[in-house]
Amino acid sequence: MWVKFSKMHGLGNDFMVIDLVTQNGHVRPQRVRELSDRNFGVGFDQLLIVEKPSRPDVDFKYRIFNADGSEVENCGNGARCFARFVYDQRLTGKRCIKVETANGLMSLNLTDDDQVVVDMGAPILEPQLIPFKASQQAAEYSFASDTIGEVTLGAVSMGNPHGVLRVDDVDTAPVEQWGPLLESHSRFPAKANIGFMQIVDPHRIRLRVFERGSGETLACGTGACAAVVSGQLRGWLQPGVTVSLPGGELFIDWDGNPDSHIQMTGPAVTVFEGRINL
Numbered sequence: 046m047w048v049k050f051s052k053m054h055g056l057g058n059d060f061m062v063i064d065l066v067t068q069n070g071h072v073r074p075q076r077v078r079e080l081s082d083r084n085f086g087v088g089f090d091q092l093l094i095v096e097k098p099s100r101p102d103v104d105f106k107y108r109i110f111n112a113d114g115s116e117v118e119n120c121g122n123g124a125r126c127f128a129r130f131v132y133d134q135r136l137t138g139k140r141c142i143k144v145e146t147a148n149g150l151m152s153l154n155l156t157d158d159d160q161v162v163v164d165m166g167a168p169i170l171e172p173q174l175i176p177f178k179a180s181q182q183a184a185e186y187s188f189a190s191d192t193i194g195e196v197t198l199g200a201v202s203m204g205n206p207h208g209v210l211r212v213d214d215v216d217t218a219p220v221e222q223w224g225p226l227l228e229s230h231s232r233f234p235a236k237a238n239i240g241f242m243q244i245v246d247p248h249r250i251r252l253r254v255f256e257r258g259s260g261e262t263l264a265c266g267t268g269a270c271a272a273v274v275s276g277q278l279r280g281w282l283q284p285g286v287t288v289s290l291p292g293g294e295l296f297i298d299w300d301g302n303p304d305s306h307i308q309m310t311g312p313a314v315t316v317f318e319g320r321i322n323l
């Protein structure tokens with residue numbers, strides 16, 4: 046089934062975006078893996094699918110697939126590109142767009158200065174909902190890893206699971222070595238995205254993220270939210286944080302109340318359009 050697609054990115058975290066509202070197609074994990082290949086396919090970190098919503102008070106359904114073909118609950122950088130895509134493709138004339146994901150509802154707002162503000166919802170901190178194996182909820186957890194030794198991290202879900210480690214310098218952090226080990230650690234029954242966070246000051250961090258199902262990416266929106274939540278809960282950060290990722294900067298605003306929603310602000314860029322046999 047030939048379909049049109051857009052190739053987009055949010056700070057270098059790159060996506061293939063397909064409208065299955067006006068086009069027909071079915072997503073198969075094996076085909077996702079083929080298309081995500083940067084030599085034999087289009088190449089992307091995630092595939093984003095636009096579908097008709099399942100409820101009348103929502104504009105679209107937003108589905109996300111990692112490069113390995115796994116379908117996941119949320120993608121922050123993808124949400125900004127989703128909003129830009131449905132507006133530019135004239136699937137909606139709205140600049141405030143409500144979408145449903147596997148994690149629930151999100152509001153996406155296209156601003157006049159070419160940014161996108163996303164209401165990312167409230168963080169999920171209860172271990173069993175992250176999911177993370179722990180006897181009780183805490184701001185950080187320490188446990189032994191056979192290969193790494195003692196590990197201390199924060200555990201936060203933004204609909205998708207994240208582990209957040211503090212490091213002195215992201216440039217020398219063991220992302221390639223520890224990322225895959227912690228991504229698949231038994232304490233994360235659904236695996237996890239692993240963030241390596243350097244505290245610059247109470248309103249600025251540097252961050253690298255080894256993403257579940259895609260490896261290290263140039264930016265991770267849910268990872269930025271998880272890192273800011275973890276940093277504030279651990280007393281290192283104050284509300285209103287600029288997150289500097291290898292691909293650029295996001296602004297993450299959370300007042301520290303566990304029930305409060307997190308607002309993420311950042312860019313979304315269309316690189317090219319194409320046609321592909323899905």
Ligand SMILES: N[C@H](CCC[C@H](N)C(=O)O)C(=O)O
Nearest residue numbers: 120121122205257265266267
């Ligand atoms: N790899 C993530 C999904 C994409 C998240 C990331 N690209 C973002 O911007 O939030 C996971 O398996 O939960």
